[in-house]
Amino acid sequence: MIVYLGMPKCASTWIWGKIKHNFNYKGVKEPHTLVERGEPNNTLIDFSTNNWSMDSSTAKKIDVNVTNYIFITRDPIELAISYYKQTAMPGEAFNDFVHSLVKTKLLCFGDIIERWYRLVDRNKILIYDYNKDIAHSQESFLKDLCKELNIIDYDRSIPLQHKISETINKPDLRCDQHLLDILKKQMDKFHNIVQ
Numbered sequence: 001m002i003v004y005l006g007m008p009k010c011a012s013t014w015i016w017g018k019i020k021h022n023f024n025y026k027g028v029k030e031p032h033t034l035v036e037r038g039e040p041n042n043t044l045i046d047f048s049t050n051n052w053s054m055d056s057s058t059a060k061k062i063d064v065n066v067t068n069y070i071f072i073t074r075d076p077i078e079l080a081i082s083y084y085k086q087t088a089m090p091g092e093a094f095n096d097f098v099h100s101l102v103k104t105k106l107l108c109f110g111d112i113i114e115r116w117y118r119l120v121d122r123n124k125i126l127i128y129d130y131n132k133d134i135a136h137s138q139e140s141f142l143k144d145l146c147k148e149l150n151i152i153d154y155d156r157s158i159p160l161q162h163k164i165s166e167t168i169n170k171p172d173l174r175c176d177q178h179l180l181d182i183l184k185k186q187m188d189k190f191h192n193i194v195q
Contacts, residue, residue, distance in 0.1 A: 001065045002045045002149060003034070005116065006052035007106070009082040010072040010130045016047045017158075018142055022151040034058055040065075052112050053105070056119055063120040068149055071116070073190065074130035076107045076183045081173050094173040102182055110189025117193065127194055 004012055016029045023044045030048040031041040038058040040046060043065065052071070077098075084097050101107045116125060126148050128134060134141045142154040 001040065001043055001062070001067065003051055003062070003066050003069050004047040004049065005069045005071040005125070006049055006112070007072060007074065007079065007109075008049035009079050009086075010074045011134050012047055012049055012072070015070075015142075015145070018154040019146070019149070019151060020045075021155055022149075022153075034062070052116070056115075059116070059119045063124075066120070066124060069116070069120065069125045070128070070145075071113065071125055072128045072130055072134070073109050076109070076187065077173075077175070077180075078131070080107065080175075081171065084173065085171070095175045095179065098175040098179050102179060107183060108186045110186040110193065113190055113193050 025042055025044045027042060031046060032048045032050060033039055033041040034046060034054045035050045038055060040062060080098050080101055084094055088097050105111055138160045146154055
């Protein structure tokens with residue numbers, strides 16, 4: 001089984017579209033059953049973008065059947081802006097939105113990878129950086145991913161785009177220095193753990 005650990009707004013839909021033909025699975029991309037019910041809905045693949053937050057007992061239970069986890073990070077402010085545009089409540093301040101993402105750990109990549117390295121075999125976790133590995137290198141990323149997942153190929157029927165996902169009409173949003181310091185500390189922690 002292949003499990004997408006996260007994160008949201010990191011090209012999961014694009015990746016799913018490119019590799020799903022390799023699997024005899026006709027269900028939805030994001031069943032969310034691992035987080036919501038503690039069980040997989042199939043034995044092949046799960047691209048739910050909230051899998052990073054699944055219960056530790058669920059993670060340990062499924063690990064024996066997981067061949068690979070996919071974990072993709074992105075510049076945290078860029079991710080927050082994209083997510084804010086999609087999900088923010090009317091009138092919600094960007095600073096408050098980022099604060100909630102930090103509080104719920106969604107932007108705490110260091111804490112997330114530290115937890116997952118303790119829960120499962122770290123050698124199963126494929127780590128990519130959206131900004132470095134995907135945004136401008138789609139073909140090499142997909143070739144590497146197919147090789148790592150031991151799948152035949154990606155769907156070439158739709159041409160690769162120069163940019164697979166960008167925030168259209170990106171607003172100039174800022175958060176306070178305290179939050180920026182937390183995010184920097186998390187990114188430093190992440191890089192220290194995975195190197």
